[in-house]
Amino acid sequence: MKKERLEEVTMKCVWCNKKAPNLKEIRISVVGRFGVGKHDTTMNVCSNYCEKKLRGFVEYANKYALLFICSIFGALLVMIASSVLRIPMVIPIAVCMLGILVIIFPFATPETVGIIGVKKSITIIRVLGFMVFFMGAFIFWLFMQI
Secondary structure, three states: OHHHHHHHHHOEOOOOOOEOOOOEEEEEEEEOOOOOOEEEEEEEEOOHHHHHHHHHHHHHHHHHHHHHHHHHHHHHHHHHHHHHOOOOOHHHHHHHHHHHHHHHOOOOOHHHHHHHHHHHHHHHHHHHHHHHHHHHHHHHHHHHHO
């Protein structure tokens, strides 16, 4: 009995990652890991606000997950093709594209969400997207100096 109560207290809200004793369990239909196939899952939220934000983000993710995956692969193929064809100026542009994609679609892995919550993972992913974008812009600038 005591162990069950301890587990209930240590559960976290999936949106804000706060520990709360009275979490609300909700069922949400989420897209699969690679952007295809939906499945229902149960998540815990601490408030109606967190539920609203989570449902909005999951709806956004469900709508754009496949586009995100295809765009990532497209940018990677552009980088590979530009390497094979020896057109190095395209690579930093593709890196900038990857940064922009990550900023627009801040989709973290389920493991990351489990550790820090959806809200913080969105922030961290967007910061990393800006870093990738500026790295690509810097590399492009270096190419222009040659």
